Amino acid sequence: MPKIKKVATLSVLFVTLMFSLNASAQTKKKKTHSVRDSLRAAILARDSVMRSLKRSDTSVNNLLQKVEYYTSEFNQIKANLSKKLDTAEISAALPSYEKRITLIKSLIDNDKSSTLRYLYTIRDVLTRSDDQLDIWQEQLADINTKLTQNQNDLDAISRDSVLKILPADSSLATTYLIQKIAIDSKYHRLDTINKKVTVKIGLLQNRVSAVYISILDMKDQIDSKIRDFSERAVSQEYNNIWAMEADEGSDFGAATKATSDMNIKLFSFFIGRDVIIHLSGLVLLLAFFAWIRASRRKISRDNESSGDILSQANYVVKHPFVSSIIITFTLVPNFYNHPPVVVLETFLGILMVAILYLIKKVCPANMFRYMAAIFVVTFLYSLSNLYIQVTNIDRVTILLLALAASVISFSFLQKVNLDKDLYLPYSSLILKAFIFFQAVSFLCNVFGRVSLAKIIGVTSAYHLWLALAMYYIVHILMEALFLQLEAGKNSNNLTSFIDYKLLKNKFKSVLSVLVTILWLVMLTQNLSVEDTVFDFLGDFLTKNRSIGGTNTQFTFQSVIIFVTVIWLSSIASKIISYLYDVSARHANDLDVAKKKNRTSTLLIRIGVIALGFFLAVAASGVPIDKITIIISAFGIGIGFGLQNIVNNLVSGLILAFEKPIQVGDIIEVDSRSGTIMDIGIRASKIATSDGAEVIVPNGDLISHHVINWTLSNNNRRVDLIVGVAYGSNIQQVKEILFSLLQGHDDIMTEPAPSVLVHNLNESSVDFRILFWAADINTWVGLKSRVLADIYEVFAREGIEIPFRQQDVKIVWPDNLPPIKIEAPITRETKTEDRQDTTNPTNPPDQDQ
Structure with missing residues (x-):
């Protein structure tokens, strides 16, 4: 009797779900009026008019039109039955889903897992099956809608009373x-076929609904x-x-067999699904390896100093395949959605x-x-983590592994502290954290919290290796980028003009942030709390909030999206400006005038930021009326x-x-x-x-007076004033200066240089020299060379360049005694050429 109740209850649920799905599908589907429906409505309208007028001369034509119309209708129904009603794929794949659900149900009923990863993996399998069943139910609902429409059309034909009228003419x-x-x-033929197909689709819908309900029940479980x-x-x-009993855990042999069976099934299921992701991982491995090899080969072929260049990339040059493996097997596990533990540990082992x-x-x-x-230690942790049942041997193993890892790490930490520069950065900090978590795992195990001890111990061991992987990923990618830029130095493309040192500082910091975020995401996965964390973040970010008591609502998600898009637009503007500047400098090698096109980068930056602002507004869902309020507030701020x-x-x-x-x-x-x-x-x-x-x-460049020396060209006029002593031959001086200026190739011939008598000073005749530098x-530098040449030529030609002379008169008062001044006579000083002022016997005369 209970079994009958269960079957009846389940049947009611099946029927209810089927009708609800059909109703929802028919509600969502919009009614479309085809040309055929319009013609049918017109025919019925004309028949109604003709019957109201009771004109017998049109009845024959009416019958013939009906016959022709329904013949066309039958052909359309036949076409509908022959196309888009293929359920062979669903019928072929559904038995495997039913078998899979039975297997998963047995795994859930017999599960005594000591890790959350298996529970999440099983739920992921159910979710994937759930998604596929949703697609199938939509397809079957569409087919059922078509069949229902066909049946309605057939019933309308059978109820048409016009077809029962026989013409009077024999x-x-x-x-x-x-x-x-x-x-x-x-x-009759189409009605029979349509009903058979309807029954077939209904049975298929029932089977799909049954599997769907089972999945919902198991997900709740x-x-x-x-x-x-x-x-x-x-x-x-x-x-x-110290109080552990012999029968406290499961039998080790039985636990080993159950673990082996479950992991084999999960691994087989994993291999059979996500084939595209498997292939993408292989493509990533081969593509990165080929990229490194191609860059290295090109550098060796095109650069004479290839050895010096390749020596700067230690990882990717000497160990290209190992570097590719580190990149691939660190990133690929994140492509999958809750992969089984055995798969994750396989990736981690490699x-x-x-x-x-x-x-x-x-x-x-x-x-x-x-x-x-x-x-x-990590390998033994991984074996223990595969067990789905807790045994005493497993518990003792976890305890010893935590103790061994702590002791070994503490001993190595002392060596690191003696010479930190010899090891990787932050080695001491990472080791201290690792020792702490292993000690916590040991204590949890001692006091009976075995599951928590295993989670902490396994996760800390895994993430010690992942931290090393993240460190090497940053350096490997930077070295690969370095090789790419060096390989393109001798080519004529854009990469040959990119400054690697400038790019390294910014790109390395971005990479470090990204790998840190990836490490934290993988930490939540290994702790099996990623769903909880992301659900909490999703609820926190998408919850509507209001500012004070106003009706203005916002979400943190929209704020983050707005700020992120603005930030990305600013970064994009800088990148585009940099690349545009690089291309302009590249063009500058061919044409100097093209360098000034770099001023257009300002317009590009303004355009990118403005586009980013509007994209940020659209992406964050901020209403337009709120934007007008912000613009109004901005206008007030301007005022x-x-x-x-x-x-x-x-x-x-x-x-x-x-462009002034x-x-x-x-x-x-x-x-x-x-x-x-x-x-x-x-x-x-x-x-x-x-x-x-x-x-x-x-604003200063617009409102103030600005002198632009290079607005039209890069020419510059040089103006020199040179004085000669009175008595010099003016014509000779002009000829000497002209010939000197014409002897410089870097002085422009158009406009031609000129030499003019500029002024008659007190002690010199000044000449003004004018010439143009290209x-x-x-x-x-040109001015300096011309002045030096003038000095040498004037000295060689005997033309004197006057200089200022000043007579110094010392007035000595009569009432002061003379002062004896002794000064050493240097080797370079001649006694006869200097005035004897060291031993004055009398005060200097005023005429002196």
Whole structure:
């Protein structure tokens, strides 16, 4: 009797779910009116009019039209039955799902797992099956809707009273009867087929619904087990280690067999699914390896100093395949959704072997010995983590492993503290954390919290290796990028102009942040709390909140999206500006004038940031009316205190469009002179000749007087004043200066240099020399060379260059005694050529 009740209850649930699914599918599906429906409505309308008028002369035509119309309708129904009703794939795949559900149910009923990973894995299998069943139910609901529509059309044909009218004309009646018999034959045949298919689809829907209900029940059961496990893990599951009884845990042999069976089944199920992800992991491994090999081969072929370049990439050059394995087997496990423990540990085992090999090649010997010992500990941890039942042997093994890991790590920590520079960065901190968690695992095991002890011990061991993997990933990727840039140095592409040192500082910091986030995500996975953490974060971020008592609502998710998109747009603007600047410098090698096109990067940055702002608004879901409020508040802010900022912003736009100054121009503004290095949105950067960088607001460049030496060209006129003594031959001096200027190749011939008599001073005749330098950046050196040449030529030609002379008169008062001054006579001083003032016997005369 209870079995009958269960079957009846289950049947009611099946029928209810089937009808609800059909109803929901039909509700969601919009009714579409085809041309055929429009024609049918028109025919029925015309029939109604003709019957109301009782015109017998149109009845024959009406019958013929009906026959023709329903013949077309039958053909359409037949076409509907022949296409888009194929359920062979569902019928073939559904038995495997039914078998899988039976297997999973037995695993759940017999599960005594000591790790949450198995529970999450089983739930993931159920979720994937649930998703596929949802797709099948939608397909079957669509088919059922078509069949229902076919049946309604057939029923409408059978109920049509017009077809029962026989024409009075015997010849027309015969023709009509022949067509009527054909219509009846098609009707009965299609009606039979449609009903059979409807029954078949209904049975298939029942089977799918049955599997779906079983999955829902098992997911509830799994969730209950996960909650029980979480409560049990923090409580004392077993006696203290000194009070452990022989029958406290499961039998070791039976636990081993059950563990082996379950892991084989899970591994087989994993191999059979996600084939695309399997292939993507293989492609990643081969692609990274090929990338490194190609860069290394190109450097060796095209660079004479290839040995010096390759020596800077220690990991990827000497160990390319091991580096590829570390990259692949660190990232690929994150491609899967809750993979089984046996799969994760297989990936981790391969990763540990690769890291251990790399440590042996590049690290001190004592570090390799330590990591080899930790490798053994982690391997035994992995075997213990596979067990689905707790045994006394397993408990003692976990206890000894935690103790051994703590002792070995403490001994190695003392060696690290003696010479920290010899080991990897943060080795001391990581070892201290590892020792702490292993000690916590040991204590939890001692006091009966075996599940918690295993989770802590296994997770800390795994993440010690993952921390090493993340460290090597950053360096391997940076070295691979270095090889790529060096390989492109001799080519004519964009990468040959990228500064690796500048890129390294920024890219390495970004990589470090990304691998840290990845390490934390993997930590939540190994602790089996990723669903809880992400569900909490999802609820926290998507919960609607209001500001004070207003109706303005927001979510932290929208705020984060808005800020993130703005931040990414700023980064994108900088990257695009940098690449545009690099390409402009590349073009500068061919044409100097193209360098000034770099000023357009300001427009690009403004455009990218503006686009990013609107994308951020759209992505965060901020209403347009809220944006108008923000813009209004911004306008009020401009009126009160942001005039200068807005002035500089608008001035930046004017500079970008009008281009009175451009990047690379040499300007003077407010007694400051230098080269424009960058024109920003708010301010511009000027590099002065003494090495300073002056930040000038864009408003000053618009409102103040600006001298631009290179607006049209890079020419610069040099103006020199040279004086000669009176009595010199003026024509001879002019000829000498002309010939001297014509002897310099870096002096422009157009405009031609000129020499003019400039002024007659008190002691000299001044000549003004005017000439043009082709490049303003070289005019100072050119001026220096011309002056030096003038001095040498005048000395050789005997032309005197006058200089200022000054007579010094000393007035000595009569009432003061003379002062004897003794000064040493140096070797270079001649007594006869100097005035004897060392031993004055009398005060100097005023005429002296």
